[in-house]
Every structure is written in C-alpha cells, then in structure tokens.
Amino acid sequence: MSRAVVLVARPQGEPRESDFEIRDVPDPEPAEGEVLVRNAFVSVDPYMRGRMTGVRTYIAGYELGDVVGGASVGEVVASRDERFDTGDWVSAALGWRELGVAKAGTLRKLDPDAAPPSTALGVLGMPGFTAWVGLGEIGGVEAGETVYVSGAAGAVGSAAAQIARLRGCRVIGSAGSDAKVEWLRSLGVEAFDYREVPAREALADGIDVYFDNVGGDHLEAALGALRPFGRVIACGAISRYNDERPEPGPRNLGYVVSKRLRIQGFIVFDHQPLFPDFLAEASAWVRSGELQYRETIVDGLEHALAAFAGLFHGDNVGKMLVRV
C-alpha cells in the first residue's frame, strides 16, 4: 500500500484540509509499455486551484474522488518499457501520490548529474518554460525595454525576471517579504515590497512590458505605468484564484485604447513543441549560474495541501515543492 491525496470536496474560497483525504491505495502494477515510479517530489502550482473547482477551462477539472493531478519527479522502480531502467530519474504527471504507473511515452528522463531532479518541476520545468514562452512568444520582449514582473520571487516570476535581464531588459519586480526582495536584488532586479511601496510609485518611471502573475491592483498599477504600445503578458492572477465571487477588473482599462496596449493571455501547454529549445537554453544558463533558482521544500505528502495553500500566502521563495 502507498499513500495518495484525494479531492473529496470542491473548495469554496481558500482550500481546506476537509476538502482532501489522504488514502492508502494498493500499489499499482505496470502493464506492457508502462513504468512504475516512486515520486520523490510532487509539485504544487497555482493553476491547480482552477482544476479543483471542477470546471473545464483549458484543462479538465479534477473529479471528486480522484488523486490530485499534477507534475512530479521520481525514480523508476519497475519498468516494462525498454526506454527506462530501474533507478532512472524521470519527470512525470503522477500528482499527489507516493507511487504511480505512467505510460512510458509521458515520461521524460532526467540526468541527475546535470541538474537536481527537482529542477524539472521549477526552473527547468513548466514554471521556467512559462516564463520563457511568456517573454518571448507572447511579450516579444526586446533588449533595452523595462519589464515589470509581479510575484517576482515565485517559481515563474523569478525565472521571468532573470530571463528578461538575460535578454537585456531593465527589470522591476514585486514581492512580499524582505527575504524575497533581498534575493531579487542580488539577481539584479529592482525589487520592491508591495506591502510597503504601492506598485504605482515603484513604476512611476514607466514600463514597456508587464509580466502578470498576480492580477488585481498590480494589473491596475501596470496599466497606468505602461508606455504607448506596451504589452501585458497575462500569465496568471494568483491574487484572485481563491475569490468566491469574481472581483471587478481595473478601473483604467481605457488606457488599452489610448496607449494602444496589448493584453495577451497564454497557457504554456499550447507551446509544448518549443520545450526542447527552452530546455537547451535554460539548462546552459543554470549550469553557468546566470539563471538561479530557489526551492521551498515541504516534507511529507500529508503536507501537500499546506504547501499548496501556502502559494496564496506567498510562503514560498522560488518553487514550492513537496518532498514525498
């Protein structure tokens, strides 16, 4: 038997312990072409909040009674596919469970000597790829521009802030603690603590691009600060995901016309064919130290929900992970 976390109720507002149950489930057996993986880390990501509501958006909602789905990394413990051997490290989509079976074609083999496997859930995984796609494909960010990144100490934000710097941009970043601001400053980001300095003031010089992870007041401040022909890379709105009732949008959307702004939403999964290009570039940056990352690790699958809930309180510096 092994443990898994199951969704048993649709969260209203902030997810609670009672919305989930930790269950002992029988150990699965791999069929031909499948691989049995023991998760070492499971990912908690803000987009999972939407799936918990059960509404299909770009991705299916979770069914009640299902193990909470999501990305994971682990070691192969049994393989019935020639591409994988016992002991291989893989990135998978097994969700919040200790042990799981996956079709071999859904796995990506990791080289633990090149980078710690956990990075496949962060800087070298979906969050890093999101930052890279957003700045490049969606924002068309160019050297010399000023880019504002909200949630800049998060998994996506810290990658976006650094990649924008590597592309030759001036980068302003917001975060919600002294430690985060200090880390961002050490990376060359003009960081401010939004709890102490209103974003409006921090952006008073103007910006060309806003990488939006937060929504709400940050979006309103950014719309005010954007220069003509500015762009909003609409990646997420973590400040809104637990809203029980949708809040009104910014009061200054009129700037979209008068300043000819472009607001563009995107979902990284649409850009999967570019993943190898991202991985090659980002892996080299990580090796050279030009792209740094932090991880906030919570131990124990039984704390997966606490780790997840912590995302909405800014408990993480860099990527939030659960060590199984």
Place this chain on the structure above:
Amino acid sequence: MSRAVVLVARPQGEPRESDFEIRDVPDPEPAEGEVLVRNAFVSVDPYMRGRMTGVRTYIAGYELGDVVGGASVGEVVASRDERFDTGDWVSAALGWRELGVAKAGTLRKLDPDAAPPSTALGVLGMPGFTAWVGLGEIGGVEAGETVYVSGAAGAVGSAAAQIARLRGCRVIGSAGSDAKVEWLRSLGVEAFDYREVPAREALADGIDVYFDNVGGDHLEAALGALRPFGRVIACGAISRYNDERPEPGPRNLGYVVSKRLRIQGFIVFDHQPLFPDFLAEASAWVRSGELQYRETIVDGLEHALAAFAGLFHGDNVGKMLVRV
C-alpha cells in the same frame, strides 16, 4: 466675420452648453501655400470627448479658448496653392467653424461625383478607416469567424459590421433602437437591441472576435462569449467617456488567461500609411453598394454641441454630422 465654436470650460461628466461659446471671428486670410475653406460639414466624433478634458493622450487636449478641433469637409473659396482651385471640395481638419485656413498639404481633394463629400467624414473617412484597420491589422479577422460589433449602427460600427461580412464572417451587432436594428438586419447583420436582450444571451453561441466600441457591460459579455484564442479589437468605450470617476472593469478578465485571449487597443492615426489602400477598397464597395452608410445630419453650427452630446445617447444612425 464668421462663426466658430470655442471651448470655454472643461466638461465634468456630460458636456453642457455652458462649456462652449459661439463666437464671431474675423475672416482669416490665406498666406502663400494656404487655402481658405468654407466648411460644409463638421464632424462630431466620440474621441473628441477625451480632448475636452485637456489631458494629452495620443493626441493633444484642446486648450480653453480654442476652436473645437476636428475633421471637416468644405469648398475652397480662395487658394494660394497651385494644387487647389476655388470650388474644389476638400477634407480638412478645421473643426467647428464656418471658415478656416489650412496649409495645402493637410487637405485631401474630394471628387463630389464619385461620392458625396460628407462621406469623407464617415464611411470613406476616419470612421470607415478605423473599422477597416481594426478588423484587418488589429483583429486579423478571417472568413468563417463570428464577429461581434457593439455600437453596430454607429459610424465605425456599421462599417465594421459590413466589412466583416464582406470578409466572410458571421456578424452579430448590438444597437439601441428598433430603427437601428432593422437597418442592421437589412445589411445581413444578426442585430439585437441591447436594451431588450442582454448581450450575454445574444452571444450565447460564442464569438471569435469582439470589435469593442462601447466597453462596460458589452465588454464583459464579450469576454464571456469569446472562444479560445479570441481577440478583442479595443476601439473605444463610448459608454465610459462621460464618467466623472472611472468605473471598474469587467469581473471576468480571468478569461484572458484561461481562454488565451488577446485584447488589443489601437488608434487609427498610427496607421495613416494604409489610408490609400483602405480608400481604394472601400470606395469600390460604396460604388457597388456592398458597403452602405447612413448619416444623421444636424443643421447649424450652433447645434454642434447637441449633435456631439447626442453621440452618447445613441441619437445617430450611422455617421453624425453637423451641416454648417
């Protein structure tokens, strides 16, 4: 002496008669390279509301004491430039006045046999060009798509709705009177009266593109109805221009991410190099009857403000004009 309308106070909310004065001004004399024009029609356009506040956006605000600026068409009554003769019809930017002097290079000669000169202020002028640029350059509208146009019986809207039809789109249009709806239906537009049918209901089948002239509730309904990868052509927000305090934006901006929407603002003046291409295509459509237009004409410069204010009450079917 001739008459002109001068801005004497910044309107708060809806512009009032007391914000303007009709003055007798000395007849101007053209210098070398200039032309004296007697305006036949002066234009009233929603964007002028922003200029009255005196804040520079993409175009300078009006100064207090200045004649209200804007587009006009008229006849040359004296010319000191070899390109123009007395009796020529021209489109100009002389604003709300009877008689004005313009540099010859700022005028465009009109052929009154090809189309009534007043069309240079509407379907074959800035409003028509706005529709054409919005659908093509900004929206990238393609045959087979469903396009929703708000304010569809206005000068820009009626051109946008018909051009989208000519491009092979299914077109839904909103308007605020029986007469407008009837006209739009005669043009092949699936028109609805937004005072009777909520936009949400009228758009229940989904749309690919929203040509926004109105903002407010129409934008919220459109965001809800847009299909994945849909676009908003953000042209204007006439429902908001008289707001004394900015109103909050739509509650469903979260769709921008989940449906990967693009909201793009534009100002037609940025696209001036394309005007000849537009004029060639639109003139042919007008000649063939494929692009129809209506004009709502108010007589007398002394009623320019009433005509202008009427834009915000939907008093116009098609282009609102003041006959001088």
